[in-house]
Amino acid sequence: MAGLAKLLQDDFSAGMFRSGPPQRIPANGASDLTNTLLDRNGGIYKRGGSSYRAAAFGLGLRLIWDGWLANGQTTLVASTSAFGKVVGGVVNSLGGSGMARAGRPAVYEGKVYMPGGFVYDGTAVTAAAVLAPYYAVVANRLLAASGSRVQFSVIGNPTKFEATDYHELPGGIEILGVEGLRSSAAVFTTGGVWVISGLARNLTDELGNVQQSLDLYSQDLVLWGSGGIAAWEGGLVVPGTEAVYLLSLGVSSEKAQSFVRISDPIVDLYQEYVREGYAPGQATVFNNHYLLPIVGPGGVIDLLVARLDAPIGRTSARPWSHLAGAGSKVAALATRVVSGFSRTPELIGALYAASDSRPVTLSYLRPTANSERDHDGSVPGWSITTRAYPTGNNVTNTVTKLKVRYQLAGAGTPGIRCGVSTESPQAPAGAATWGRATWGAFTWASPAEQTFVTLVDLTTGEPLLAPVDLDGSSPYSWHPRKKVRFIQFRLSSTDPTSQLAIRSLELSVRSQGRA
Amino acid sequence: MPFVVETGEAVQQLVNAVIEDADFDATPAQAQRWLNTRQQLMCQRTLCYRKTLSLGNTVEGQDVYSLPAGVVRLLQVTVGDVTYEQATHRDFSALAHGFEWLVGEPGVSGGVAAREDSPAGTTQLRVFPVPGETPLPIAVYAAMVSPDLVIGQDSTLVIPPQFYDGLVDGAIATGSGRGEARTDLAAQFEEKFTAACQELKLATRVKFRRSGPTQIRVSQPRWRG
Numbered sequence: 001m002a003g004l005a006k007l008l009q010d011d012f013s014a015g016m017f018r019s020g021p022p023q024r025i026p027a028n029g030a031s032d033l034t035n036t037l038l039d040r041n042g043g044i045y046k047r048g049g050s051s052y053r054a055a056a057f058g059l060g061l062r063l064i065w066d067g068w069l070a071n072g073q074t075t076l077v078a079s080t081s082a083f084g085k086v087v088g089g090v091v092n093s094l095g096g097s098g099m100a101r102a103g104r105p106a107v108y109e110g111k112v113y114m115p116g117g118f119v120y121d122g123t124a125v126t127a128a129a130v131l132a133p134y135y136a137v138v139a140n141r142l143l144a145a146s147g148s149r150v151q152f153s154v155i156g157n158p159t160k161f162e163a164t165d166y167h168e169l170p171g172g173i174e175i176l177g178v179e180g181l182r183s184s185a186a187v188f189t190t191g192g193v194w195v196i197s198g199l200a201r202n203l204t205d206e207l208g209n210v211q212q213s214l215d216l217y218s219q220d221l222v223l224w225g226s227g228g229i230a231a232w233e234g235g236l237v238v239p240g241t242e243a244v245y246l247l248s249l250g251v252s253s254e255k256a257q258s259f260v261r262i263s264d265p266i267v268d269l270y271q272e273y274v275r276e277g278y279a280p281g282q283a284t285v286f287n288n289h290y291l292l293p294i295v296g297p298g299g300v301i302d303l304l305v306a307r308l309d310a311p312i313g314r315t316s317a318r319p320w321s322h323l324a325g326a327g328s329k330v331a332a333l334a335t336r337v338v339s340g341f342s343r344t345p346e347l348i349g350a351l352y353a354a355s356d357s358r359p360v361t362l363s364y365l366r367p368t369a370n371s372e373r374d375h376d377g378s379v380p381g382w383s384i385t386t387r388a389y390p391t392g393n394n395v396t397n398t399v400t401k402l403k404v405r406y407q408l409a410g411a412g413t414p415g416i417r418c419g420v421s422t423e424s425p426q427a428p429a430g431a432a433t434w435g436r437a438t439w440g441a442f443t444w445a446s447p448a449e450q451t452f453v454t455l456v457d458l459t460t461g462e463p464l465l466a467p468v469d470l471d472g473s474s475p476y477s478w479h480p481r482k483k484v485r486f487i488q489f490r491l492s493s494t495d496p497t498s499q500l501a502i503r504s505l506e507l508s509v510r511s512q513g514r515a
Numbered sequence: 516m517p518f519v520v521e522t523g524e525a526v527q528q529l530v531n532a533v534i535e536d537a538d539f540d541a542t543p544a545q546a547q548r549w550l551n552t553r554q555q556l557m558c559q560r561t562l563c564y565r566k567t568l569s570l571g572n573t574v575e576g577q578d579v580y581s582l583p584a585g586v587v588r589l590l591q592v593t594v595g596d597v598t599y600e601q602a603t604h605r606d607f608s609a610l611a612h613g614f615e616w617l618v619g620e621p622g623v624s625g626g627v628a629a630r631e632d633s634p635a636g637t638t639q640l641r642v643f644p645v646p647g648e649t650p651l652p653i654a655v656y657a658a659m660v661s662p663d664l665v666i667g668q669d670s671t672l673v674i675p676p677q678f679y680d681g682l683v684d685g686a687i688a689t690g691s692g693r694g695e696a697r698t699d700l701a702a703q704f705e706e707k708f709t710a711a712c713q714e715l716k717l718a719t720r721v722k723f724r725r726s727g728p729t730q731i732r733v734s735q736p737r738w739r740g
Contacts, residue, residue: 513698
C-alpha cells in the first residue's frame, strides 16, 4: 500500500512519564518502563536478576550497610528485632533492637552509629554517648539530632558532647533527618530544611563571637523519610513529600544552591505514593543510578530508579524507570566495594519480607547469562509502555506496522510480545487511581492491562513473538491494523533473558482520505 | 502471489488476506462481508456461477411458475425435454392476441419462455403455450447469484481459484474506499478487480460455449452424364 507515513523513536532518554496524559509525553519518553534501565545512548534495557548473599536473618530486613570498620570490611544488616553481621554465608546476630524502618547510619573512626544509638566497631557493640534517632558526621563531629535539637560532639571525639554544643531549631518543628554537606549540616524537619554551617569551627571563638550559623534553607521541602537520602556528586538526593530534589552547596562556598527538582516526569506517581502513606526505604546511588525503594504496609511497593547523570534536555529533571519482581523487593540498598585490586562495585540489598529475610546481590545493571533470574528462581517480567503516538491530522488513521529493532538473547527461546492500546489514551475516571500500581501483585490501577490487546496470528490465535536477535540486525514487525488518532504499544517479555534491549520503534501509518 | 488453499480454510485464508495484505483495521466479519459482496458482483458480471433448476411439472392452465431466489439470468428452459426459445416480455401479449405465431408441430416443437416478475417482486418463469393436461417436467439452466461465504465451507467459494486474488483486490477496494476514504488506493484495486472480472467472463464464455449455428456439410447429388 502506498503513501505510508513513518514515525520513528530511537531515543528513550527522557525515561518514564507518569505526570499527565500519555499523548503529552515528550518524543523521547515512554509511559512506563518496568524492569527497565536506561543506557548512556538513550536506549533501554532489561535489568539483571538477583542472588542470595547469605542466610535468613530475623523476620524482615530494613537496613543494609557495608564499609570499613575498625577491624576491616564489614557488612551489617538490621532486621526488625536485631542487628546482624554478614560473615560468609551467614548473618551473625549482634543484638540490639533492630530497626522498624529504614534509616541512615553514620560512620566515624571505625564505628558505625545506627539510628537509635546502636554502635558497632566490627568487634564490640556499645551505645552512643547521646541516643538519637538521627546521626550524621560533619567536620569530624558526630551530630545527634532528636526532637528539635541538634547536638554536636567535640571535634575528633564522638563520645564527648558539651552541654552547650547544640542548636535548637525554632518554629515548633520536629527533626526528620540530618545529613552532612561538606562542613555544613542539612537538617530536615517538619518545617522545612535548615542548614547549620561553620561546623568545622567551635560554636564561639575565644571572644565569644558566634562562628556557626543556623539558616532556614526552605520551608517548602519536607523530607519524606531519612532512609531515602543518598549522596551524589558532592550533594544529596533528597526525597521530599512533594518531589525528589538534588540539594548541593556552591562550588567554592558553603552557600546552598537552589533546589533541583528531578522527579517531575513521575510526579503524579510519586505523590500518590506519599498520599497512600508509603515510606521510602534505604536508597543508594550506584553507577549514577539513584535507587529508591517504596515501602508500604506489608511489602515493598515499588523500586524507583533515576539516572542522575543524564538530565532530560535542558531541564533539571532526570529520567526515571522502575523495577518489579522478586529481585526488587528490597527495603534497603547499599553499594559495596570489593576489597582487592579490582575494586569492583557491587549493589547489595536487604529483602523486606519476613519469609525471605536475606541479603542479596543485585545485578540490575549487569544483565548476563548468569543473572537471568531473581534469587527465588522467578523471571523478572519486563515491559515498556510507549507514549501515545499521534497518527496525524487529528483524525483516525490506520497504523499498519510497528517495526522494532532490538537485541534479545537468552538460554531458552525468549520472545517479545506486543500489545496495543485500543482505548482512548486518557486518564481513567477516579483521580486517585491514576498511576497506582501494586507491583508485587502486578495489578495495574491504570493504564490497565486490559486496555492492551496482544497482537496475535490471525490464523492460529497465538501471540506473535519477536525472536532472538543477538545484534539487532533483524528488526521484527507487528501489524496492529488499528484506525486511531493515538496509539500506544506495550512490549513485554516473561522469558529469561541475558540481554534484552530496545533500539528503535518505527510506526507506519496510512493516512485517512478525509483528513 | 496465488493462494495455497488448504481444504476447509479457503474462505478464512481470503479473509486473512484482505486484512493482512491491506493492513485494515477491520474485523474478520467485515472482511468476510466485503468478500461476499465482491463474489456476488463477480458472479453477476461474468455469469460464471450456473445451476440447473428443477421447477417440477407443468400444471394444466398454469403458465407462470416460481423461480428460486438468486437467478441472475435464464440461459435455457426445457419443458418435457423440449428446449423453449427465449422470449421477451412483450412476446406473450402478442402471442396471446395472435400477432405472433408459433410454427412447427403443436406439442412437438415446444414454445417460448421468459422471466416474469410478480407484483410482489418475486422472479417467475412464464411459458407459452399454456400447458395442457399432460404434466411435463420443467428444467431451467440459469446463471445464479453466488451463495454467502461461510468460514469453514469452501463450497461457498464458487469462483475458480485462479481468481481469488482478484476477489481479494475487490474486497480491498471496498475497504479502502469505505473505511478509510482512500479513493486513490481504492481505484487501484478496483481496476485489478475489474480486470479479473473481464478475464473470468472470457473464461466463462470459453467454458460454456454456446451451441450457435453449426456448419453442416452439404452434399449434393453427383450427376453423371
